Amino acid sequence: MRKWLVEPDFILTRDPDRCINCQVCVRQCANDVHVHDEEADLVQSDSEKCVGCHRCAALCPTQAISIEKASLEFRPNGNWTADRIRAVYKQAEGGGILLSGMGNDQTLPVLWDHMVLNASQVTNPSIDPLREPMELVTYLGRKPDRLELNRDANGKVSLATELAPQLRLETPIMFSAMSYGSISYNASFSLARAAQAAGTFANTGEGGLHKDFRPYAKNLIVQVASGRFGVDPDYLNVAAAVEIKIGQGAKPGIGGHLPAEKVDAQVSATRMIPERTDALSPAPHHDIYSIEDLRQLIYGIKEATQYTKPVCVKISAVHNVAAIASGAVRAGADIVAIDGFRGGTGAAPTVIRDNVGIPIELALAAVDARLRDEGIRHQASIVAAGSFRSSADVIKAIALGADAVYIGTAALVAMGCHLCQKCYTGKCNWGIATQDPMLTKRLNADVATRRLSNLLRGWSLEIKEMLGGMGINAIESLRGNREHLRGIALSDRDLNILGIKAAGE
Amino acid sequence: MTANAAGAAHVTIAAGDRPYRPVNAEVRAALEAGVKTVELSDVRGHRYIGCGLTCQGKIVIHGVPGNDLAMFMDGPEIEVLGNAQDAVGNTMNRGRVTIHGDAGDVLAHSMRGGTILVKGSVGYRAGIHMKSYKEKRPVVVIGGAAGDYLGEYMAGGLLIVLGLARERGLPISGIYTGTGMHGGAMILGEALDPRSLGREVGKADLTPEDLADLRRYVGQYVAAFGGNAEEILARPFVKYLPVSRRPYGQIYVY
Structure with missing residues (x-):
């Protein structure tokens, strides 16, 4: 039934001269936009249901379909924008919390776009990565305060200090937590395989570990979140590292609900919860009400894994993120992941996604500076997350102080995601954010693995090019090296927090 | 120390003023070497005893174990000859914990399997987010009373509170019992004041299957701590169930 006052977001046009009535669009759209009218033997389209995912247009063999933003304009109003008016209509209709998928889509400043990188000219020659070695290998984990060496009778030197467990990344890019289920x-399988192929890591999110993904566990980080889904000693021990999820950039401070519709037999077995029940992840961990309690869980995981794996703590970037990160490091975290406010999600209340948290650029700079000031930066690695759209964003983050980054949305886009933001409906036409067998089979795991591997390769090559241009031959030498960044059109205060000079200085 | 005591049926490890890490490593080494019973003496708040153990065998604790006793535990049996602290059986998967005294807060948090028997009373948030899956069905029996938020967010399993020896006037369970509950069942030795119940729970009669469960677990309780099973079973037991399996399914618009 048509919802009163809720107008279509898109207008779909079918060119009758091009349409061959093949009905591919009818079969491809899980939102039932296209219907074949038997009597007229024509395909009709209902624009109102269109989410703008382009699946039909992409597969139309004759390019008969075009999709445009609906041009039903309200009287121009800088305050009451069309989005805000439509949100009120929807809530007046349904009386609930507005839900969104993916990350914050508001036009707030993206500070990456206000930072530029350096390059060598005469005095410090650039390096050609095509001919000379260029090191992207990154180790994540606690580094020792000092190194002690043994020297034997023959003068041979060996390391006396016991090193904490480390993750070795061939490139400083990992796949962010996305659960099997969401x-x-x-x-999920493609992310795990691409991580293994590229020598990096994928994060299982709070979805448990499907038995088929176990062969890839050496390249998986498993998550312990507030719902504790799928967590048992085997899950903790089989993975490369364990991440305690405290917060998520898209929805700081709140939990998550995987709707019962997405909990089929396989998802239920992986999470170890009954089929077709909601999987509720509470807002807090019920055993964490303080930094001391966080320490208790970190060391509980270390005990269960016999101190063989780094433990990561993932927090959302919020106002006091530097103090929170410092607390997490002092609580024993070997890695701190910080998720900025543009980070993605399968489902979050729109109001929280768009209004809670701070940008990763500022959070990362603040955390790195704070940990340095306190002399504990070496005790934990920093992983930045929350919308890395290109290798430029990645390398800027490393210059600001990150050891590595997590990419989520970029990985989904590599697999075909069109950012329609409807993940929570479970009707993803690209076969990504869905459990409907008719839709999931559209995503070929071999193709998706190749596309993810290609993305990592492309970004890594670009990072090498940029490093070489700066006259640097190891990513290690760029980490926290803010001299290589300059700001454009930023306030003194922004520059101050970012710890960078203005362009021209 | 006893790590070389492989094959012995019984070893004793003194915890004393040592940190928990070497003590727990010795317990693990002994049980994984096939020792049947580890007697842990002079325990003074040592955390994580039994944490992540997947072997068989039994740990007997003299003294007071610290937080997260039997955390992630998947197999062994633990007997505490005294009181226990917070978060006993945190995310426990299999095995058995018997506490001859009281236990602290968040008992059985996210527990997915196994059994916990507490002779006395427990603190706040016992059974929070307990779950079940197929043959895995955690059971917690509390002899005395429970604090506030019993069975909060509960998603599966069985919580039994007998309401035996407790301070005069103390209710069998505190306020907000079963708030957010969406699976599993609670069986209490007497009806609660409805004002103490969360909105997501409703009262129900015990089915013959519930009575069989109750008889079985009261039997285990009496076997562990003594008492008269028939007297206990004569109490006016009431069952509380979630009224919806999807308490938060109707709060969103798209």
Whole structure:
């Protein structure tokens, strides 16, 4: 039934001269936009249901379909924008919390776009990464306060200090936490395989570990979140590292609900919860009400894994993020992941996604500076997350102080995601954020793995090019090296927090 | 120390003023070497005893174990000859914990399997987010009373509170009992004041299966701590169930 006052977001046009009535669009759209009228033997389209995912247009063999933003304009109003008016209509209709998928889509300043990188000219020659070695290998984990060496009778030197467990990344880019359940089997499988192929890591999110993904566990970080889904000693011990999820950039301070519709037999077995029940992840961990309690869980995981794996703590970037990160490091975290306010999600209340938290650029700079000031920066690695759209964003983050980054949305886009923001409906036409078998089979795991590997390769090559241009031959030498960044059109205060000079200085 | 005591049926490890890490490593080494019973003496708040153990065998604790006793535990049996602290059985998967005294807060948090028997009373948030899956069905029996938020967010399993020896006037369970509950069942030795119940729970009669469960677990309680099973079973037991399996399914618009 048509919802009163809720107008379509898109207008779909079918060119009758091009349409061959093949009905591919009818079969491809899980939102039932296209219907074949038997009597007229024509395909009709209902624009109102269109989410703008382009699946039909992409597969139309004759390019008969075009999709445009609906041009039904309200009287121009800088305050009451069309989005805000439509949100009120929806809530007046349904009386609930507005839900969104993916990250914050508001036009707030993206500070990456206000930072530029350096390059060598005459005095410090640039390096050509095509001919000379360029090191992207990154180790994540606690580094010792000092190194002690043994020297034997023959003068041979060996390391006396016991090193904490480390993750070795061939490139400083990992796949962010996305649970099997929120995304499909093939999407999860592809992330795991691409991580292994590229020598990096994928994060299981709070979805448990499907038995088929176990062969890839050496390249998986498993998550312990407030719902504790799928967590048992085997899950903790089989993975490369364990991440305690405290917060998520898209929805700081709140929990998550995987709707019962997405909990099929496989998802239920992986999470170890009954089929077709809601999987509720509470807002807090019920055993963490303080930094001391966080320490208790960190060391509980270390005990259960016999101190063989780094423990990561993931927090959202919020106002006091520097103090929180410092607390997490002092509580024993070997890695701190910080998720900025543009980070993605399968489902979050729109009001929280768009209004809570701070940008990763400022949070990362503040955390790195704070940990340095306190002399504990070496005790934990920093992983930045929350919308890395290109290798430029990645390398800027490393210059600001990150050891590595997590990418989520970029990985989904590599697999075909069109950012329609409807993940929570479970009707993803690209077979990514769905458990519907008719839809999931559209995502070929071999193809998706190749596309993810290609993305990592492309970004890594670009990072090498940029490093070489700066006259640097190891990513290690760029970490926290803010001299290589300059700000454009930023206030003194922004520059101060970012710890960078203005362009021209 | 006893790590070389492989094959012995019984070893004793003194915890004393040592940190928990070497003590727990010795317990693990002994049980994984096939020792049947580890007697842990002079325990003074040592945390994580039994944490993540997947072997068989039994740990007997003299003294007071610290927080997160039997955390992630998947197999062994633990007997505490005294009181226990917070977060006993945190995310426990299999095995058995018997406490001859009281226990602190968040008992059985996210527990997915196994059994916990507490002779006395427990603190706040016992059974919070307990779950079940197929043959895995955690059971917690509390002899005395429970604090506030019993069974909060509960998603599966069985919580039994007998309401035996407790301070005069103390209710069998505190306020907000079963708030957010969406699975599993609570069986209490007497009806609660409805004002103490969360909105997501409703009262129900015991089915013959519930009575069989109750008889079985009261039997285990009496076997562990003594008492008269028939007297206990004569109490006016009441069952509380979630009224919806999806308490938060109707709060969103798209």
